[in-house]
Amino acid sequence: MTLSLKKPTYPAPGLDTFPKLLLHNARMFTDKDAMREKEFGIWQSWTWSQVAEEVERFALGLQANGVKAGDTVLIIGGNRPRTYWTMCAVQSLGAVPVPTYHDSVASEMQFVIEHSDARVIVAEDQEQVDKILDVKALCPSVELIIYDDPRGMKGYDPQEIKIQDFVTVQAQGEAIRKDNPNQFQELVNQGKGEDLSIILYTSGTTGQPKGVVLTYDNTLLTGYYGGLLEGLTENEEILAYLPVAWIGDHIFSYAQSYTMGFCVNCPESTETVASDMREIGPTYYFAPPRVFESLLTNVQIRMEDAAPFKRKMFKYFMQVAKKTGIKLLENKPVGLMDRIKYALGSVLVYGPLKDALGMGRVRLAYTAGEAIGGEIFDFYRSLGINIKQLYGQTESSVFITVQPDGEVFPNTVGTPSPGVELKIADNGEVIYRSPGAFHSYFKNPESTAATKTDEGWVHTGDAGFMTPNGHLRIIDRAKDVGAFNSGKMFAPKYIENKIKFYPHIQEAVTFGDGRDDCMAFINIDLGAVGNWAERNNIAYASYQELAAHPAVNKMVAQSIAEVNESLLDDEMLAHSQVSRFLILHKELDADDGELTRTKKVKRKLINERYKVLIDALYEGKDQCFIETEVAFEDGRVGTISGDISIHDAKTFNPVAQAS
Amino acid sequence: MSEPLQQMEAASKLLELKNIDLSFGGVKAISNISFDVMEGEVRAIIGPNGAGKSSLLNVINGFYHPQQGEIWFDGKQRHAMKPYQIAYQGIARTFQNIALFKGMTVLDNIMTGRFTHMHKNMFWQALWKGPAEKEEIENREFVEHIIDFLEIQAIRKTPVGRLPYGLQKRVELGRALAAQPKMLLLDEPMAGMNVEEKEDMCRFILDVNDTFGTTIVLIEHDMGVVMDIADRVVVLDYGRKIGDGTPDVVRNDQTVIDAYLGVSH
Incomplete structure (x- = not known):
């Protein structure tokens, strides 16, 4: 499929917002799993039509509680189905969800609550509600808190603020739906591609965090183009384990899931991610370099403790993999003897090892954020795991460059993604213009003007250059x-x-x-x-x-x-x-x-x-x-x-x- | 404090001890103790070492039978019981020195707590398919709710012996909860824990009380903990009751202060 990038190409005509995609998926993939969460030791799943229903009930309930177009709704939660449903429900009302890091302390949260003007907050559990109540006096705009997990919430009845259960709000929505079955569809129809879809606060290593405002055309199109480029289908499985307030999770576990129709799996708890990953066997995976690094270190330590025979076998076949694995992955010519050795290694070592890592089915893995060590990178690639680097930031809705298949080098971050124009400024700074380039910084026109030019070029703050074969190489922060x-x-x-x-x-x-x-x-x-x-x-x-x-x-x-x-x-x-x-x-x-x-x-x-x-x-x-x-x-x-x-x-x- | 007290008056007595005497040969462990436990409250028993706290817990539990006095539990007077009768009466407990099966997984340990809820006989168990399997699934589901409640999903399949002390205590609480007791006895649930583990345990105890409405009787040495979570406190010294009331009352009682600061007897 070729893309005409002059004008936006949506997954299907008119599907320019996530709520529209949700209803589309509910028709297209009615009984296909959209979301899973491990709870009580069993993977519970929701099909696309069930998710659509959950979102509809919550959206109408939010509307009954006074959420309207143009509002911001703060979301404080981990990787749970309801966190993602809340995003879509808020969007279907024309309001803007603001996910925030659920492990931040009350004082950090206060800045975001205050700055985002949120009147309604959807919080995961008692812990988060307590944090909000701690800083409540400083954030007078908050009127309603909705909580997901009722545990420990009995007896909360503060005078100055309304607190409601997620289920109660959904029940209110259900009542409205009975009276007016078309209301949700009508609300969803009002959304447009250029509407604001989300505000993500960047962690802000210098000064206060900035709220990056993105439109549907930013996140939806970037996610969709990225998915097409890699040939993602509705049959992918992804594990959602990174913070929902981070752009990466928003693109991989939300935008791409909705545009491609694949299933998002939520782990049982943050401690069980490794074993949940083994059970699910994701086909599409993202991890920052340090995760790949610590997994490798773990493997090495455990191999040191293994029986001598196993240790020798591991060492021998890892040598074989180093020699032939990457060539095989990139479809380069490999001798027959090496092929046989590699096949034997797959049965004896690589297969079981990939299974233990939960990467047995990974078709595509990304890493980004910082440079990954060449050795670590090669280790995974030699096992036949197609791990690639990408370069991006919140302001670009992730994708600026991606390493194309067959052109993966440890020291570059790849070629420009579909629709991305890349330039190196005179001072060596990488600047880009892309469908994903952000709308503005929330309530911060000075920073917006300093980062994004009138012609839409965005400054990354990173210095780099293009290598002769058209790959981008990042070398340093531009100011240094x-x-x-x-x-x-x-x-x-x-x-x-x-x-x-x-x-x-x-x-x-x-x-x-x-x-x-x-x-x-x-x-x-x-x-x-x-x-x-x-x-x-x-x-x-x-x-x-x-x-x-x-x-x-x-x-x-x-x-x-x-x-x-x-x-x-x-x-x-x-x-x-x-x-x-x-x-x-x-x-x-x-x-x-x-x-x-x-x-x-x-x-x-x-x-x-x-x-x-x-x-x-x-x-x-x-x-x-x-x-x-x-x-x-x-x-x-x-x-x-x-x-x-x-x-x-x-x-x-x-x-x-x-x- | 007045409001919860009034509510308690309305609630019924779940357990009442009247003039209990317990002695081992010539040693008098408990003499003439009377007190009651209301349904749904958190009741603490405190006292210096050797005051008779654990003995009292064993009396409540039915493990010891007192030489004198009456015990009323759940509206019925109780007499000497056989061990299996004790298990079925609706009182579960944890131990001062953890008493789990070290070689078994967390899941299996908590499943043993469901023993009193498994009714299928050996024939069905051996046949497995059918009623016994159904029963096992129901019990497993209940146990999974406890695992979720205590946030120990990550160690579900880990043998208990490999776990740190604080987690083992949590597993033991899980096993006690699996029995769906009317009353839960906790013998020093926070002994040997660090501050963070203590805070977690406090939260779990209060959540158990709050969510399942389970009546809780606990022995604890950490005064801060007791004063924070207990509705009422009984104070023992040398086998006698020297104080009884809300934490505030007990804290300011001169006899209690003397017992703890050590006045010569």
């Missing part, structure tokens, strides 16, 4: 990226992350903005290097002494040479090899104001405080004297001083390498 005197890009964090990858290096700070080449400060890891020193009979008394030891300097020089060599692989970054470095005489410390409390380097302050050293690096000196103040943990201030030796690092000539 500078330029060398030659005009070429300087991405400090990218280089620092490469250097910090070595266990004996704790921290690295690179310089190069407005200079000719790249220089680095290094902090060694006292634990790792200390351990190494002990094993090699190197005596030392302090961090400073160990840092100054020639053998340590040699080891760091070796690591930096390796980093430089690996930088050659990137045409865009080959020029930013570290030419000279020094090991600092003290550890960078948050107490001294050099790091933030979350251990991020404060570049500006380091630039000022260590100006002598930076100058020495660029002036080509071999040694430099420095004296710095340090704050001890008891609050006293002392000084550390000493000579620091500066070393040249081995660099590689890009041209020579290429020839």
Whole structure:
């Protein structure tokens, strides 16, 4: 199917909102499961027609309680069917659902309740209701709380606010439906594609959270195009286990489920996700890199405990998989003998292992959010699990780029998704224009104007570049990226992350903005290097002494040479090899104001405080004297001083390498 | 506090002990104790070590029969019973030292609590298909509600011996609840727990009381807990009752304060 993206292509003509899709699915897939939840040890399921009925009753009940078009309704809940039904019920009234993180504390919730102007809140249980009541005095706009789980709710009767059971509201809706069976259909018909569909608050690492407003055309179309691209069908199974307030879950477990008609499975509780996943065997799966990483670590630890025969078998067949698995996944030529070995491995190792991970049926898995380690990525792909990276954000309704089948590389995030136009701004920032590009930030026109241009281009805040084969490569946050005197890009964090990858290096700070080449400060890891020193009979008394030891300097020089060599692989970054470095005489410390409390380097302050050293690096000196103040943990201030030796690092000539 | 008390007056007495005396040989464990438990209340028994709390619980439970005094439970006077009769009377309990089957799963342990609700004889059990299977499904469903209630879904199939102490206590509560008792006796349900586990347990006890209307009698050492969750408190010292009333009354009673702070006898 080809898409004409000039104008929106809906799953079927006129199906431009989720409530319309719901009624459509109830006709199309009447008896097909739309939703499952494990409760009382058994998977309970609801067909599309049952879901439509539940949503209808709740929507009419909400209407009876005064919810009308243009209102916002706050939803505080985990991955439960009723949480998703509430979203659709609110949307069918023309109101806007605002899901929020149910694990946030009362004070964080207060900001969202206040800012979203919500009059009605649908909360999962007593815990959430208690939080709302805690901050009630500060949020006078709230009039009604509806709760899902009645446990412990007996005896709640605060004077100033109305509290109702989900079931009671549905019963009110049922009464209305009896009198006027067409009312819901009429309400749903009023919705349009350009209407607001949802407000999602971004976590807000800097300052207050921002409410990202998305329309149906954003979420519905992006979800639909993404589904078409990957060939998703109504037969997929997905496990909904990530926060509903997060755009990823909203697209995968809601937008794509409604547009494609597949079934969403809700786990029994957050602790049972792993075993529930095994039981369901999802065909479509998303997880952030750290989940894939911890699953792999678990496998490795358990294999270490396994019987010797099993351990050997695992090791042997994982070698086989490494050699042939990825080639097979990408339909590349593989010899007959390797095919036979892989087939044997599938029976003996890969199959049981995938089953234990709950990934036995996974056709498509995504990961995003941060860079995933190449080894981890390859491990899953070699097992035959089609895991791919994507790049996106709340403002883009997830999809900006996705790795196409057969073109999966660990260091890029893929090619633009359907309908996405991608540009690299002059400062290296990635900007895009897409069907999913957000409507605005809620009640925040300044931020909207700063992020989205009048022509609809959205700034991601990430710096990156397009590789020759048309893939996007993200390297750094845009505000950290500078330029060398030659005009070429300087991405400090990218280089620092490469250097910090070595266990004996704790921290690295690179310089190069407005200079000719790249220089680095290094902090060694006292634990790792200390351990190494002990094993090699190197005596030392302090961090400073160990840092100054020639053998340590040699080891760091070796690591930096390796980093430089690996930088050659990137045409865009080959020029930013570290030419000279020094090991600092003290550890960078948050107490001294050099790091933030979350251990991020404060570049500006380091630039000022260590100006002598930076100058020495660029002036080509071999040694430099420095004296710095340090704050001890008891609050006293002392000084550390000493000579620091500066070393040249081995660099590689890009041209020579290429020839 | 006056409102719940008035409600209690209206409620009927579920258990009444009249002038109970219990001794083991020459040791007098309980002397001349009388008190009552109203239907639907949370009643705490407190007292220093060796005050006779557990003995009293065993008397209520029917495990010990007192030498003197009357016990009225659910409107009937009670006499010495055989162990199986004790099980059927509608009183369930947990133990100070956890008494679960360590090698069995959580699910199986709680299923044993349904024993009194399984009526099919050996013939049907052996045949399995038909009535026995139906009965088992009904019981399993009830047990699953308890698992959901106590939020232990994740450990449903885990052998009890592998669980931490706090969770084992919760499983034991689950087994007691499975019997659908009229009255639940808890012998030091929070002993050895950390603060978080105690808070969880408090919530479960109150929720059991609230949701199922189960009458609860508990022994507890943590005064904060007792004062928070009990409707009325009985205080024992050296086998005698030295205080009885709402937490507020008991807290300010001079005899009780003396017993706890240690005044020479």
